[in-house]
Amino acid sequence: MKTSRLLQRELMGISAVWWREFKVFWREKSRIVSSIVQPLIWLFLFGSGIGASLSVENVHYRDYIYPGILTMSVIFGSVFFGLYIVWDRKLDVLKSVLVAPVARISIFFGKVLGGCTDVLLQVIILFAFSFLFPAVDLRGIPQALLILLVTSVALVSLGLALGSLLESLEGFQVISAFLVFPLFFLSGALFPLDERLPSWLTGLVKINPLSYTVDGVRGALLGMNKYPYIMDLGILLLFAAAMLIVGSILFSRMK
Amino acid sequence: MAVIETRSLTKTFGKIEAVRGIDLSIEQGEIFGLLGPNGAGKTTTIGMLCTIIRPTSGRGIIAGFDIASSPTQVRRNVGIVFQDPTLDTILTGRENLQLHARLYGIPAGVRALWIDEMLSLVDLKDRADDLTRTYSGGMRRRLELARGLLHRPAVLFLDEPTLGLDPQTRARVWEYIRKTAQKENTTVVLTTHYMEEAQQMCGRVGIMDHGKIIALDTPQNMIDSLGGDIVAIRAASPPLDRIRSLPEVSGVQVTDGVMEVTMKSAHLHLAALLGLIPEVRSVEMRKPTLNDVFIKLTGRDIREDDAARGESWVETIARHQQRGK
Numbered sequence: 001m002k003t004s005r006l007l008q009r010e011l012m013g014i015s016a017v018w019w020r021e022f023k024v025f026w027r028e029k030s031r032i033v034s035s036i037v038q039p040l041i042w043l044f045l046f047g048s049g050i051g052a053s054l055s056v057e058n059v060h061y062r063d064y065i066y067p068g069i070l071t072m073s074v075i076f077g078s079v080f081f082g083l084y085i086v087w088d089r090k091l092d093v094l095k096s097v098l099v100a101p102v103a104r105i106s107i108f109f110g111k112v113l114g115g116c117t118d119v120l121l122q123v124i125i126l127f128a129f130s131f132l133f134p135a136v137d138l139r140g141i142p143q144a145l146l147i148l149l150v151t152s153v154a155l156v157s158l159g160l161a162l163g164s165l166l167e168s169l170e171g172f173q174v175i176s177a178f179l180v181f182p183l184f185f186l187s188g189a190l191f192p193l194d195e196r197l198p199s200w201l202t203g204l205v206k207i208n209p210l211s212y213t214v215d216g217v218r219g220a221l222l223g224m225n226k227y228p229y230i231m232d233l234g235i236l237l238l239f240a241a242a243m244l245i246v247g248s249i250l251f252s253r254m255k
Numbered sequence: 256m257a258v259i260e261t262r263s264l265t266k267t268f269g270k271i272e273a274v275r276g277i278d279l280s281i282e283q284g285e286i287f288g289l290l291g292p293n294g295a296g297k298t299t300t301i302g303m304l305c306t307i308i309r310p311t312s313g314r315g316i317i318a319g320f321d322i323a324s325s326p327t328q329v330r331r332n333v334g335i336v337f338q339d340p341t342l343d344t345i346l347t348g349r350e351n352l353q354l355h356a357r358l359y360g361i362p363a364g365v366r367a368l369w370i371d372e373m374l375s376l377v378d379l380k381d382r383a384d385d386l387t388r389t390y391s392g393g394m395r396r397r398l399e400l401a402r403g404l405l406h407r408p409a410v411l412f413l414d415e416p417t418l419g420l421d422p423q424t425r426a427r428v429w430e431y432i433r434k435t436a437q438k439e440n441t442t443v444v445l446t447t448h449y450m451e452e453a454q455q456m457c458g459r460v461g462i463m464d465h466g467k468i469i470a471l472d473t474p475q476n477m478i479d480s481l482g483g484d485i486v487a488i489r490a491a492s493p494p495l496d497r498i499r500s501l502p503e504v505s506g507v508q509v510t511d512g513v514m515e516v517t518m519k520s521a522h523l524h525l526a527a528l529l530g531l532i533p534e535v536r537s538v539e540m541r542k543p544t545l546n547d548v549f550i551k552l553t554g555r556d557i558r559e560d561d562a563a564r565g566e567s568w569v570e571t572i573a574r575h576q577q578r579g580k
Contacts, residue, residue, distance in 0.1 A: 009360045016357030024345050096341040096402070099307055100358035101330035 013102030014110040021114025035077060035122045039069045040129065056192050059222060063135035067217035068189025070126055070148060071210060074119055075184050078152045081115035082159015083175065086166045104252040108160065115156035116149060123148050140220030147216035147233060154240035157247035164254035187214045193226060209239040258283045258409050258442045259304065264313035266299050273299040275466035276313065284440040288453040290545065291463035297446040301412050305333050318409040331359065334403030338414040340395050344388035348379055348398050351387060352405055359406035373401040377431055393424035397431055404435050411436065413445040417452065429456055450545040460545065464553050477548045482506055484521035485543055486528065488514045489536040497531050
């Protein structure tokens with residue numbers, strides 16, 4: 001009986017943090033708008049431009065990168081959501097939460113849930129535009145969503161892990177340049193993984209877990225996957241589990 | 256039984272002994288002040304009592320729970336108002352309290368009611384649904400006070416609750432502290448640099464210096480221990496020996512032509528004192544303050560400008576850790 005009461009309190013704590021993140025997300029409308037507009041710019045300005053002279057396996061380039069751009073939204077949204085705790089700590093917003101009678105790990109899980117909710121809502125809004133991409137099979141959306149959700153869990157955890165290590169906001173630029181952009185470009189979001197790629201690039205793409213996000217979503221929406229769906233999902237689940245463990249440890253140690 | 260009980264509570268950061276064995280016993284409903292200059296160990300002491308800082312040795316019991324072995328229960332029983340504002344400025348006043356209520360496991364059934372009660376207690380009901388970033392400094396403090404008391408803790412810790420506020424706002428915040436604490440007979444432990452305020456607010460005070468409590472009593476007893484009021488007299492040639500022989504006089508000191516006589520109930524015996532002195536040029540009588548007590552105990556002054564650059568928990572810890580290296 002006692003443990004169930006304890007568990008109930010922790011669940012309440014998790015939902016408290018989750019609720020806060022959702023409130024903040026909903027309040028900052030400009031952030032939502034820009035997080036939707038940016039991928040659309042990629043798709044229509046970049047995708048249509050390149051697509052005028054390029055298609056991949058007879059799929060228009062703009063449609064071809066649709067799964068990649070969804071992945072991009074998840075990468076940027078998730079990692080930066082996690083990193084945002086540096087700012088929260090600077091403003092002491094987190095302090096009153098951290099002294100509450102709730103385990104650190106619950107606060108961490110609340111944050112992860114909050115971040116994933118934000119990111120998935122953005123993704124769902126982007127799915128609403130999918131009718132503009134003729135090659136996209138709408139029936140694949142649930143499968144794609146699952147892949148993106150697992151990816152988001154992993155990357156929000158990664159962001160929180162880095163955020164608990166960083167002392168100042170200056171680290172943002174470094175992480176952006178050395179981690180977030182490489183992760184994105186090496187995921188095959190913008191190009192197909194075929195024999196024409198230089199081998200060093202193929203190698204890097206293969207060890208990037210996010211390549212399996214792009215592959216899974218591409219398979220679900222366009223049927224253009226290199227690996228079976230279950231393999232993509234399995235790799236991402238492992239990645240998410242690892243990041244959850246690392247993130248919760250670092251978050252618990254955070255001063 | 257005491258609500259707060261500590262035995263040789265100690266914290267060292269590396270080689271630095273921030274708190275060196277504190278024994279305290281604070282009863283329910285007391286308003287207790289911890290006074291002392293920066294670096295005296297006040298903030299570290301409070302930090303240990305609300306389980307933010309792990310003690311190096313010694314014991315602390317709050318509301319029956321051990322701070323080292325049952326931190327979660329202790330946390331549930333204490334409220335904290337930090338030195339620096341910690342409100343979520345992107346949330347409204349009410350939402351800040353809602354977040355707190357959920358974190359502290361206040362049942363959904365009474366949540367709205369308790370929140371409304373606290374909001375009206377600190378007179379923020381009409382601004383409750385505005386974002387807290389639009390609040391003034393005094394309003395933020397009041398909301399933090401409401402938040403600290405929302406889960407009805409046995410003990411409320413206030414670390415420099417009036418730091419950085421203007422004098423009028425300060426007076427009002429104290430009023431609110433008194434009013435809200437009385438409501439549930441909450442024990443209040445506070446730190447402050449403002450000696451007059453501590454004197455007015457606190458039932459008992461502990462004076463800290465170099466990590467130790469060097470005096471612990473009611474403000475009145477502490478002041479009385481100085482031997483009475485202080486009468487400063489300028490006179491041509493005061494008969495020092497005859498003045499010293501007055502039974503009420505406990506001390507006479509002459510500095511720069513001003514004679515400072517310490518005497519009991521000066522307002523009753525002033526005439527007798529002045530009758531002994533032929534040519535009085537000026538007389539000034541003042542009640543000693545806790546600051547005089549501090550000066551007597553340490554030979555130093557608790558400066559107010561010290562308070563102005565008051566540091567946060569994080570800075571205190573960081574400073575100690577750095578020194579410890």
